[in-house]
Amino acid sequence: MSTKTVRDYIRTISDFPEPGIKFRDVTTLLADPRGFRMCVDQLLHLFTGQKIEKVVALDARGFILGGAIAHQLGLGFVPIRKKGKLPGPTLSQDYDLEYGSAVMEIHEDALVAGERVLLVDDLLATGGTAEAGVKLIERLGGDIVGCGFVIDLPDLGGRARLEGLGLRVEALCSFEGD
Numbered sequence: 001m002s003t004k005t006v007r008d009y010i011r012t013i014s015d016f017p018e019p020g021i022k023f024r025d026v027t028t029l030l031a032d033p034r035g036f037r038m039c040v041d042q043l044l045h046l047f048t049g050q051k052i053e054k055v056v057a058l059d060a061r062g063f064i065l066g067g068a069i070a071h072q073l074g075l076g077f078v079p080i081r082k083k084g085k086l087p088g089p090t091l092s093q094d095y096d097l098e099y100g101s102a103v104m105e106i107h108e109d110a111l112v113a114g115e116r117v118l119l120v121d122d123l124l125a126t127g128g129t130a131e132a133g134v135k136l137i138e139r140l141g142g143d144i145v146g147c148g149f150v151i152d153l154p155d156l157g158g159r160a161r162l163e164g165l166g167l168r169v170e171a172l173c174s175f176e177g178d
C-alpha cells in the first residue's frame, strides 16, 4: 500500500522563474488521481464543521483546488483574478510577490456582505497574494472563515503575515530551510 503524502507528490524545480527560486510545482500532485483527491479531501477535512458559504480562490493555481472544494461542498465559487481578466465592474488591489508585483481583482458583486468565505490557494510564500485576496474579500464585506493552502513556505513569512491579520491559516505541508 502506498504511504505517499501530499508533500511527496510535489516536485521542486530550481531557478524557476528566476535564479535562486526553488519552485514548488503542484502539477505533479494534481496529475496523480490519488494525490489530487488526497489534497482536496485533506483541505476539506481541516475546515469540517465550519460554516462556509462561498469558496474564493486565487488566480491561477488556486482555481484548480478551489473549484474542486466548492464542488465537493456544494457551494458557489468566486475567482480573484489578475488584472484585466474579469469582464464586469471590479475592485482592484496591488500586491508584491516573491518575484515581482501585480494587481488582483474581484467582481464587485461577487460576495454578499457578511458571507462566510473560505480562501484557497496552492501555495503561501510571502503572503502578498493572499493578503490582496483578503483585502478584496473584506472590502466586499466577506467574513473569512480561514485560508487553506497545499504548501506553506514559512521562511517567507506568509503564515505570520496572515495570522497577524487575525486569520486562521491551514496548509497541508511545508518546505523550509532548504
Ligand SMILES: O=P(O)(O)OC[C@H]1O[C@H](OP(=O)(O)OP(=O)(O)O)[C@H](O)[C@@H]1O
Binding pocket: 058, 059, 060, 061, 062, 096, 097, 098, 121, 122, 123, 124, 125, 126, 127, 128, 129, 130, 158
Ligand atoms: O505568497 P506569495 O509570495 O504572494 O506567493 C504565492 C502566490 O504565488 C503563486 O502564484 P503566481 O503569482 O505565481 O501565479 P499563478 O498561480 O498564476 O502561477 C502561488 O500560486 C500563489 O498564488
Ligand SMILES: Nc1ncnc2[nH]cnc12
Binding pocket: 021, 022, 023, 024, 025, 098, 123, 125, 153
Ligand atoms: N517558490 C515558489 N514555488 C511555487 N510557487 C511560488 N509562488 C511564490 N513562490 C513560489
